[in-house]
Amino acid sequence: xxxxxxxxxxxNAYLAEGNATQARKRVAAxxxxxxAVGRVLLVKxxxxxxxxxxxxxxxxxxxxxxxxxRELREELGLEITVRGLLVVDWVAPHxxxxxxIAFIFEGGHLDTAxxxxxxxxxxxxxxxxxxxxxxxxxxxxxxDRLDAALRAVDEGRPVYLRDGRAAW
Numbered sequence: 001x002x003x004x005x006x007x008x009x010x011x012n013a014y015l016a017e018g019n020a021t022q023a024r025k026r027v028a029a030x031x032x033x034x035x036a037v038g039r040v041l042l043v044k045x046x047x048x049x050x051x052x053x054x055x056x057x058x059x060x061x062x063x064x065x066x067x068x069x070r071e072l073r074e075e076l077g078l079e080i081t082v083r084g085l086l087v088v089d090w091v092a093p094h095x096x097x098x099x100x101i102a103f104i105f106e107g108g109h110l111d112t113a114x115x116x117x118x119x120x121x122x123x124x125x126x127x128x129x130x131x132x133x134x135x136x137x138x139x140x141x142x143x144d145r146l147d148a149a150l151r152a153v154d155e156g157r158p159v160y161l162r163d164g165r166a167a168w
Contacts, residue, residue: 026100029067030055032086032149033107039128040146041110042137043075046124051137053104053146054126064103076126077119083108086152087145089161104149140164 003010030053033041042051056071058064065082072078087104116126131150135143144164152159160167 026098027058027062027064027067028055028100028102029058029064029071029105030103030145031068031072031080031082031105031107032146032153033080034109035128036109036111039130040134041116041126041128042134043118043123044125046122050139051134052142053138055104056122064101065105068105068107075118075120075123076116078110078116080107080110082106085158086149087159087161089145089148089164091141092163102145104145106153 003014005011032053035041041054043054044051054072054076055068056075058067059070062070065085068082069080072080083106085103086106087102089102089104091100091102093099118124118126129137131146134146138146141164145161148159148161148166
């Protein structure tokens with residue numbers, strides 16, 4: 001007989017068993033930040049080749065929008081406000097990795113004339129670059145997300161991708 005909410009201890013044990021056997025998703029969360037002239041902020045991680053949008057991997061039970069706030073504080077010393085969702089990308093398993101959900105949030109425009117400097121060992125560089133240059137510097141997966149983020153800004157609604165491609 002399956003437990004019911006009328007028996008809270010048995011019900012919670014039943015739910016915990018289901019929770020332990022269901023799939024877990026890795027979650028990545030990045031942010032689109034631009035400067036006063038519309039250039040996009042890119043960062044250069046030390047732990048992998050190439051450039052990325054600022055952000056990172058969510059910690060256990062951390063909401064994705066809080067992930068970008070935490071990551072920008074830790075890595076660049078920036079306090080940002082998330083202004084909305086731009087992109088959700090379901091990323092298929094690849095190499096040694098299981099699937100993941102990747103988000104890009106709107107961060108608006110950063111009004112700072114000072115040069116951004118990494119605050120921890122995970123980044124070697126941060127800079128604002130023009131859209132076309134950003135597209136050249138980013139790997140295909142992130143370039144596809146950046147293109148979708150621009151489309152989301154233009155259309156005023158989030159874009160859903162499946163492995164970097166529009167799902168519909």
